[in-house]
Amino acid sequence: MIFILLTLPDHDDLTRYASAWSEKILLDTAERVGIKPIIVKGKNVVRSHITQNINSKDPKFLFFNGHGSSTCIGGYGTEKLIVLGENDSLLNNKIVHVLACNAGMDLGKNCKAKAFIGYRGNFWLCMDRFSLSRPLEDKLAAPVMISALEAPNQLLKEKKPKEAFEMSQEVYDKWIFEYTHSESKYTTEELQLILPVLFVNKILQVLYEKENSSTN
Amino acid sequence: MADEEQITQDEIDVVIARLRAIPDNALITIGSPEGSLSKEQLINEVKNLTPLGKEIIGMQMSYLRSFKRG
Numbered sequence: 001m002i003f004i005l006l007t008l009p010d011h012d013d014l015t016r017y018a019s020a021w022s023e024k025i026l027l028d029t030a031e032r033v034g035i036k037p038i039i040v041k042g043k044n045v046v047r048s049h050i051t052q053n054i055n056s057k058d059p060k061f062l063f064f065n066g067h068g069s070s071t072c073i074g075g076y077g078t079e080k081l082i083v084l085g086e087n088d089s090l091l092n093n094k095i096v097h098v099l100a101c102n103a104g105m106d107l108g109k110n111c112k113a114k115a116f117i118g119y120r121g122n123f124w125l126c127m128d129r130f131s132l133s134r135p136l137e138d139k140l141a142a143p144v145m146i147s148a149l150e151a152p153n154q155l156l157k158e159k160k161p162k163e164a165f166e167m168s169q170e171v172y173d174k175w176i177f178e179y180t181h182s183e184s185k186y187t188t189e190e191l192q193l194i195l196p197v198l199f200v201n202k203i204l205q206v207l208y209e210k211e212n213s214s215t216n
Numbered sequence: 217m218a219d220e221e222q223i224t225q226d227e228i229d230v231v232i233a234r235l236r237a238i239p240d241n242a243l244i245t246i247g248s249p250e251g252s253l254s255k256e257q258l259i260n261e262v263k264n265l266t267p268l269g270k271e272i273i274g275m276q277m278s279y280l281r282s283f284k285r286g
Contacts, residue, residue: 014247067247101246122246122271129241129254140242193238196279203278 003059004030004156005038009045009066009076013132014125018065018099020135021145022152026063029156035061045075047087054090061095063152068100068118071107084110091116095161097152099123104206115161115209117151117168122204124197140190143179144197147172151205165207172202223273228262231276235259246271 006026008019019041030037038053045066053059064081067074071084082088084107091113098104104118124144131138151168155161176198178184179191186194235258245252250268253261261269 012245012247013243013252014245122275124275125245127243127245127252128239129243132243140239187239189237189239190242192234193242193244196234196276197244199279199282200275 002035002061003038003057004035004061004063005040005050005053005057005059006063007045007050007065007075007081008039008041009074010042011077013127014123015066017125017127017135017138017141017145021141021149022063022065022099024136025146025149025153026156029153033156033158035156043076045081046079047075047081050075050081051087051090054094059094061097061152061155062091062113063097063099064103065099068098068103068107070102070105073098073100073103073107082107088112095155097155099148099152104204104208108206108208112210113208115207117155117161117165117205117207119201119204120206121200123148124201126193126197139185140194143175143194144201147175147198148201148205161207161209165205168205169202172198172205176202223265223270227273227277228265230280231262231273232259234276235262235272244272 009015010019027037038057038059040049064073072080073082075081082090088111091111093114096113096116098118101119101122104120108116108118126140128138128140150171151164154164154167179195235255238255240255242255243252244258248268258272262272
């Protein structure tokens with residue numbers, strides 16, 4: 001049985017949105033392709049639970065949502081799940097996706113993951129204040145979340161990390177091109193908000209992988 | 217994303233003008249301690265050149281410069 005470990009913290013707007021969209025997109029795909037999810041949710045997104053799940057179940061995929069820094073992946077609140085030089089060996093030989101700010105800098109570059117997709121800067125999210133209680137219905141956040149989650153979604157579909165990364169970049173490009181050059185369901189004012197966010201997230205998304213890495 | 221010494225008054229003005237044009241119901245977050253920021257809060261961060269304000273300027277200018285590069 002192939003496992004995926006998915007963290008779903010929910011202590012602020014960014015984590016609630018990332019977790020809600022991850023649950024919707026990634027769990028559907030995992031179920032369809034027969035990958036068993038290990039879901040660590042809310043206040044349980046702490047280092048002890050993550051460590052125990054990785055050590056006991058040996059998941060092939062580690063998908064983190066939350067906050068980060070150049071050397072750290074965060075969990076619930078201020079919990080530090082993975083810290084470079086401390087416990088980054090938990091990522092060894094795993095296929096890792098981190099939807100968080102900055103973890104694609106030193107941590108992504110220096111850990112020994114089989115593949116690491118993340119962001120080498122801030123991960124920006126725009127939202128509609130009137131949709132905060134219904135993240136999946138937030139049309140300002142939708143293109144941002146869908147573009148970002150394309151990478152882990154494709155990894156679950158057995159795409160190689162490079163292909164998954166490129167497909168995510170293509171989805172970013174598709175939205176950016178479509179919204180820049182054609183009429184859309186969004187107003188000019190909304191696009192003034194969404195387009196820079198998509199553009200910057202796209203250029204800050206990074207992939208590091210060991211040579212000859214594949215999901216197989 | 218942007219160093220203070222590289223930020224010009226023109227850039228600040230452009231970014232503020234762009235932020236004034238986003239919808240009133242918009243929020244932006246990077247998960248920073250400031251939380252999710254409204255349009256007016258974003259403008260204030262930029263005006264006051266706070267660390268987050270500089271990030272916002274960097275983000276907007278990076279997008280605008282992409283047109284220059286084609």
